[in-house]
Amino acid sequence: MVNKEIEIKLGVIGRPEDLIEILSTIGEVSNEREEQLRNVYYDTEDHVLFDKGIGLRIRKSPDFAEQTLKFRGENIGGLHSRGEYNVPVDEDIDTPNLSLFSKDIFPEDFNISQISDRLIPLCEIDFTRYSFDFKAMECVFEVAYDNGGINLGSGLYAPINELEIELKKSDKNEDDLDITAIFSSLISVLAEKNLPLTLEPFSKMHRASVLLRNERSFVSFALRSQASDLNAYILDLIKSYENLYGLFLLKQDPQIFSCAAATLGTLLYSLKKLRKSGKMAFFSHERLPVNYRHDLKIIIKVLTMFYEKCTKFEKVFTNSVLSGNKNKVSAAMQKLRKMESDCQVYVIPLKLRVLISMLVK
Template sequence: MEVELKLLLAPEDNDKLLHHPLLDTPARVQQLTARYFDTPDLHLLRHGAGLRVRKVDGEWIQTMKAGGSVQSGLHSRNEWEGPVDRPWPRLGKLRKMVGDDEHWLSMLDVPELKDRLEPLFVVDVQRHSWDVEIGGNRIEVVLDVGHIERKAHKVPVNEIELELKEGDPAGLYAFALQLLDDIPLRISNINKAQRGYMLVRETGNAPFRAQALALEVDAPLSDALPAVLGNCLEQIQRNEIAVIDGHDPETLHQMRVGVRRLRSALKLFDTVAPCPPALQEDINWLGAELGAARDWDVLVSSTLARVDASQMELQSLALQTAHAKRSEAAQALLSPRYTRLMLTMGSWMLQTAPLLNGSAMQFSRQSLQHLHKSLIKRANRMNDSDAASAHRTRIAAKRSRYALEFFHALYRSKGTHTYLKALAAVQEELGQHNDLAVADHLLQELAQQHPQSSGAIQFARGYLLAQQATQAADLNAIRNRLHALRLPHSRH
């Protein structure tokens, strides 16, 4: 199993790495050219594998990487590597290296795979590498500078790889944090093969939604914590590039949802693994940066659409602010604070999880019961004259829904689906009311910044306040539905 941390840096900062005091020996320098192979229908990619042949010091080396996971930039993958006598894969040799792993053997044994393979893209880099021993860990540090090429299209490569040769994976985060003190860095959650496949498929950065989390029924809590938190981090980080480089409001929304899920998960595990205050403060900062931009997106794309369409001046002012907030959110993601947050989060997870005792099932059952009781208590206190009471119920519904989504694999599907569907509906109904309240606050802010447009802004505020009064959620009906809800039964 290969374990490495991937980091991005700007080309103008390469010299800082090349002369960094942590790298106190001369670098080995190699020119590496690798061809990546797959079938026209991308058989290997669809099975989570990548196959390359690379020339190293005059020798052809065949490598297949497959499976594994990525959390906070830490890539853990199965790797099979060995010499071949040509710049083309030798599947017979690869099968021998895979050995008795039936899953990957079956992927390689599909009919006519040998004849269908073709080179799809080339990765050409100059590699500087060092061997570092630090904190009881042996780490290979690599700087790759070059490009990925597919036909006439090229994308640049300028990245650091920290590969753990011996020791504790948390040591990779510790080393990266030391580099971050001197060099602006960003975590990379996609590897060169994935970037090459993006060229092949001509795909952009689509919104990445939370993926279903698979947990074994008998999973220990020590496995559940990194699985749940890693699932949240994946949603955050897989939307990162699209938020920085793109304009799709949905990518920002999905990244913000990922942060909300992460905060909810940390609160869920607080009794057994309290999050360090400084780390929690940084997560709250990230949530605030994304939340400010998302609130303006909602105002522009949804809330103001309910107002008279002739209010073009107001739409234009709100859109300008939404773009400015999006830019601020992007800058936050490019900041050292964000990188430090993700590195620290990854390190804390690795060091905390092994200390946990007990089963995921027992923990989830107790947590869900507690959250359900809290939800009912909040629902009982809802009052039409107190908007905050409905908001608190919505938050409680969201926390219960996220918790069950995290542990859904441990519970019977029918009851789980019913429970999640009901909570999502409650969130939606109470959320519409909250959107209008947030919109009123944003419009007041806009009026202070643009007093010359106060007439149009006050008209919109009045219109939305009237809607809020006439389309209020039926709190009694919501309360009754929540009282009728029953937690799903476990699979045991």
């Protein structure tokens, strides 16, 4: 019933045609499969579940039906870690039964009976999942390419075209399992083969919730650290950028993009300060220092390239929005995603997180 879900989510431009061939060069691929998945997500009319960081769905395929609770966890660089609880249900069920879950998993002030009575379907997310098992680095992953869309009602539709890599189990001891480094290594392999990937900061349900509520108040700056604590400040800047960029991809609002670009600029400046700081870095359980300057130089170069492109894009995109021409806006968004993929920005957040974890505070 219980499982801690740890996975990386990335957007895809087109189809990842060579994915199996690429991963076969570094590990073992097996059990290829294709599924049609229908997912209905639920909440109360006043969004009690969303406000508590809970996602609730019923998922059905021709072979199974289950209801799932997901709790808000950590997300950086597309790497999601959160609690997930699944229970099988009858195929003809059309409303979740919260009493099937253990009471212990809910917040203390959560009235299961009362909230169950108020549940309504919010949206339907349907997609084809092409997946396979992948074994490498003493770990077993499920790799899935999802293609479909979010049906929001009233003719509103948001496409889904993304890659998920979920850690299912590992032969390593928990103390020796550096999840961030493992996923970073995997993503680096995909980047070396030039798969057309992009950042996908929000989960499917998060995207649906933002679009359904039609608000701009989701702008989130994750700056809980003081700028004097450079390591923590850089991590907070990464989170803030991802929140803003994810929101922009949904809202396509020039003001949100300006905030995201400004945050990227601050991140770049902070990384340059880090480069000058001369901080020492060490692998876990190692005494000899690590020379990270070359990696940091490449990260700064990539982000500088993308930042300069974003500065030019901001003007073009604002003019497209102000013109009221939806075709121009759509073309500009496609251009941005192509620029992002070409710069391989999706690799950077995880690489930075690995680097920051090695630095002496």
